[in-house]
Amino acid sequence: MNGWTHPRGVRITEVGPRDGLQNEARPIATDDKVRFVDALSAAGCAEIEVSSFVSPKWVPQLADAEQVFARISRRPGCVYSALVPNLEGLERALAARVDKIAVFTAASETFSRRNTNASIAESLDRIRPVVDGARAARRPIRAYVSCVVRCPYEGPVDGRAVRRVVDSLRGMAVDEIDLGDTIGAAVPDDVDRLCDSLDGALAPSDFVLHLHDTRRTALACALRALQLGVTRFDSSAGGLGGCPFAPGARGNLATEDLCYMLSGCGIETGVDASAIGAAAASVKRTLGDSASR
């Protein structure tokens, strides 16, 4: 039908319960989070980032990570992951039977300092023992790199900075590298530039792309990424999300939007988009947010 190369399938990591809810100032009951996660797994999500084991002081909304993990109904085959900032967080995560450990750093020095109170080098030093510990516990490790396109403080991010961080993470042999356009500034050509800057270090088929939809460009960037060979994406039910430490960041790429586009292009995700939409609508009602996006 057309001259583009589409993958047969795409793997989506649903990040709504973590990246979506962490930005919510309004309180959400643990039971509502559990219902949300269970609805997402029932909708066919292959992987769900459930919560975060960062200090409740920093992200109070996710202080109930243990309780959420204890109460969710684990669907066989679904991977339940969580964000882990340090060894203390790793201990909590392992005790909560988290399937996959997500660590995080950034390609922008200023963002790293504001987000984690550490330089990029220091954040990599913090990550290293967590990676070792997770590996010892036989948990796969995802490593997020924030601000791979643009930093809310520094502006455009040099591809060489992204590459340096990626090289460090590859040196730690993490299982998955996740590149984030944290503030949703990317246009399709930025995806090309990102891939170009990683040429020889990390192929498009070897990273996860994490897009935000601040400027409504997320799906267009996902389309370009697909054409370049990316087959793994993060998205958030209902487009929930943003970043508490990234001024101006709005919602994540919405899972149902991504699934709609992929499905119409004959690309399988295994996800029931309407069930995702219903799960998101339910959470938004809980939040008292009757307005659609």
Place this chain on the structure above:
Amino acid sequence: MNGWTHPRGVRITEVGPRDGLQNEARPIATDDKVRFVDALSAAGCAEIEVSSFVSPKWVPQLADAEQVFARISRRPGCVYSALVPNLEGLERALAARVDKIAVFTAASETFSRRNTNASIAESLDRIRPVVDGARAARRPIRAYVSCVVRCPYEGPVDGRAVRRVVDSLRGMAVDEIDLGDTIGAAVPDDVDRLCDSLDGALAPSDFVLHLHDTRRTALACALRALQLGVTRFDSSAGGLGGCPFAPGARGNLATEDLCYMLSGCGIETGVDASAIGAAAASVKRTLGDSASR
């Protein structure tokens, strides 16, 4: 930088004052419309669809078309167009010194009947004398084809139906054919299918693409269209819009979103996206709509 062919420039027709506002149930003062149009021309729009000369009975919101055209400040070089359904509308439009005449039909029989109370064939019969009259008055003619991807009543629209209508319009030698995804259902592969179905009849470089953003796919479809050779798009400041006769249709592709993506990909539009955003925000304030999209 990348392997995609981008055009150097793209021509945008700003349809907010017509396609955006026609769907508004809330009253808008003529002066506010005039201010909106003037702000859009000041922002660099090459062409603005200002209003509609359909019967006020059908679209009461645009009943003041004459007054709006009389009061706008015409920026030299900017084309001010209007929708015209019949000879009576054409007379009114010419008296109002409209630069360009837009006629309309559809690729779906049911939509045509609901939107214009006429079959496609009847709508083409209505268009013909308008086209002749506009040509006699030396006005360029745009012809809209609604529902080129999907109809809200019939579902998917066959590309052969689009081609038949396009062939009829080419037979009338209209100056511009504008293909509309009226309800915003298209995914990128639909743009390929559309171009395939028009192969040999109408090249991508020879039509205007009119996208709605109901499923947030508009920019991704625009990106695919650019890659296929489309260089002309309609969009609406602030994503205002929808269609009163197309249930479920939400806003148009937003001009500022399109400009942001194009600009980031090095494609010129001549439009100041932030000035467009400000113009849209002002209209939305007038409408009492403080919520962002």
